[in-house]
Amino acid sequence: MKKIIISLGVVAVIITAFIALNKPNSKTTVYSDNSEPSSNVSLENGQQIITVDAKGGYTPRTTIAKADTPTILRVRTSGTFDCSSALRIPAIKYSKNLPPTGTTDIELPKQSAGTTLKALCSMGMYNFSIQFKG
């Protein structure tokens, strides 16, 4: 009887290990080229809203958004006294000092698929980018 219980235990361990080894597919999906909009992208009344937090840098650093869609870049500051509040988006000639705390909506012209819009702080040490996909 003891032998059976032990061998059942061994089988359980093997099955558990097998499931654990076959599960972590998430590692590969993180790095795959996923063209679905990022979780910080939403649609409000047909308008695409991209939300980025600015404080000690920008979060998220990369965003995937839909191309050819009217878009608002919504930058949130919250006790942001570092230079990530001095935002520049060279491609659209945007340069502004954001309030230390608040929400700033920036209207982005429609971007075609394949465009990557880069934004950075005034000193260029913090940055983020938005990839527009069709």
Ligand SMILES: [Cu+2]
């Ligand atoms: Cu900076």
